[in-house]
Amino acid sequence: MRVSVALALFTADLRVHDNPVLWAAVRDAERVVPLFVVDTGIRRTGFVVPNRAAFLADSLADLDAALRARGGRLVVRVGDVIEETCRVAARTGAAVVHIAGGVSCYATRRENRLRAELSGDGRELRVHDASITAVPPGALTPADKDHFAVFTPYFRRWETFPVRRVLPAPDAVRVPDVRSADLPRAQSLAPGPTSPGLPVGGESEARRILRSWLAGPLAAYEERHDDLAADATSRLSPYLHFGCLSPTELLHRARAQDSPGAHAFVRQLAWRDFHHQVLAARPDAADHDYRPRHDRWRHATKDIKAWQEGRTGYPVVDAAMRQLRHEGWMPGRARLLAASFLTKTLYVDWRVGARHFLDLLVDGDIANNQLNWQWVAGTGTDTRPNRVLNPLAQARRFDPHGEYVRRWLPELRHRNAAPDPAGPYPAPIVDLASATARFTSARRTAASGTRRPPRR
Template sequence: MTERSARTAVVLFTRDLRVHDHPALATTCAAFDRVVPLYVLDPALAELSPNRTRFLHQSLAALKEALRRLGGDLVVRRGDPVAETVKLAREVGAQGVALSADVSRYARRRERRLRAECERHRLALRLFPGLTVVQPGELRPGGGDHYRVFSPYHRAWSRQSWREELAAPRRVSLPDGVTVGRLPEPPTGDSPDTAVGGEDVARRRLKQWLPTLPDYDDLHDDMAGDGTSRLSPYLRWGCLSPLTVADAAGDRDSPFVRQICWRDFYYQVTAGFPEISVAAYRRGADEDWRYDEDALAAWTEGRTGVPIVDAGMRQMRAEGWMHNRARLITAGYLTKSLRLDWRPGVAVFFRWLLDGDVANNSGNWQWVAGTGNDTRPYRGFNPVRQAERYDPDGAYVRRWVPELAGVEGKAVHQPWRLPDQLRGTLDYPPPLTAPDSNPVWLR
């Protein structure tokens, strides 16, 4: 077979930076003689989050090495993903392009543009699953295009047949003469203690964490114990397939697999409501928000005077990650105690979190704010009660708020109640509240 007669295709990587259980890559390698794995560094996304950009580049470097072990390589281009993909496909004489389907407004616009350009240049375009366990749109309630409430979605999701996991391709064969291009050095992120990206790291993390899975229901809300999987950044960037994680966990009704189902739930919500980051999902819910730049800055920097809130925000700024219970508490404090708009909160989380993505970040924020899919939109999160329940001896707070390191036990959660003499020695602000409010947790 000559190079000219070989069938060639391009696989465009986006948020699926792995070789194991990658339907687009595996299927294309099985169907074509030559496959060009491609990642396009899009300048439009480069400045959104220094933390995620660093994690992305680490993951791309790991993907490049994995593809080299299979005989191929990762081709790197810079610019508009659609233009660069079509340009490369024409250079190598490709017959088609493959990529994993995504749900964000940006991703869907990219897919529409790519489809139009592929049609114009007579290239086949095929979208594949891989970013979720169950594809958005595969489960539909009667009379609707997506599930709006989690519980019926979870029941349908648990009964649904899942696709089979796919092994990594045995070999990836590049066309002769293709210019691979170089990855730049990973940039410096803003958080000093972030996790390292890459498929190998992710698979080791999963293997090391799985023995604790039977205790997940007891451990995952222990804020100081840090018993969660910490797999979310690797799922966000596709260093791990969510199907691989769900299969490894086993029981579909287990608390951990239920969290994976929540992830799928928000993907199908976002597919049906692509404005999820900027508009209230529940009609008429956005009515009475305050706007206070000083209060927002205090919350962002972890200096609200509410220890459990400040601890969560400081953890995020240090690690690019925050305990899930702390996410609920900090978001609830911003929206229900300070009565500030949820959208700046979405932006702050998106700026710092390694796992920040449109579907889950925005969907969970709207749930807490009462504008989204919560069937009890007026629920609140009492930060003191939450702290005393999930950080009972104050170890999590003392770890992240060293100003309070000398306050013993659960008293650390309410420093405003300390004796005047002790309180006066603390370099810590009084609690920040909304004007004309007297929250129950402060009494």
């Protein structure tokens, strides 16, 4: 039944193309309120940081422009998301509020509170599950379990799941008369400096990058995605995180390529969905070990600082960390190397690294960031929890000519990426063989139940 007014509450779906929330609202109502609430509650969580605030501000401005091109506009409110949504719904007479489903504890609490408040006022909340992931969390489950804990069997089922069709962007959006705050600026969201090389946010930029990616680089993804110097990944992750690009549309368009590169890329999209379904079933995995190893992590303040600053004395690790600080982004292989070095080589709690990544990554979200960190630390879903990535061996394999290292470590550009003890580049802060022995001993001790601190 078509209603007079519906409200489309934007969260992590800042786009007009293939947006189930906006599409359903326009389909089912004569007029639609496209609403974004600058949620003051989430600011207190520490999740809103300068890099993501800048990207968000870009994305909201771009979304507003796309809606205006269709005769509408983005309505912005500032405050508690529940209170502001209910206030706008009451002011405009919206009978239905549409929202994309989330998997974090925060998103779940928001949804439950909103449903309760709206129902008490005689209004309906409609949650659209297939908006943030291609396959909704919980749609695939093994027998007698609420989620898949291992990727490979999940991927087999995921590949055969009937993914919904791609929805068109609305031709027109008619918005009722309702007050709006100004579009937020980055500094008003999270004051502070941003990374100098931060990407531009918004759906327009996402679709430009997508067109370029599909036109050529995707075909070579399988053979080049781990080549650090080649910079051969899609760089679409920030746009997926903010919902500037639909994962469903990306999946359909990648599958249409039917190449080895496309198949490898689709597998990475499945990993993204896999982590979301894990977090949906185990929301405590954002902060607690998914599979406890009873680690007694080191509190190594100096080592942590050296790692954060890219001054460990291991060039490929330091290059990765400096790229993170400069761009607010790093390729997947660099993330694995940096995370393994912190958790396995330095034997530092994965939560320390995950927090640092969330402070800088423009694509940082709870599902992928936290669960990837747990995978590397061996407390997550990795079936080989004690594997250690040797940074020297990894550099030889994925940056054999030192191009990636020289790009991010100017002090090594004329030294063939070889550290000079007399120069400004530091000596290694840890011996790899000793560090591996320390980690192996600590894990063995933890597994046996003996409560001894690891060797320093």
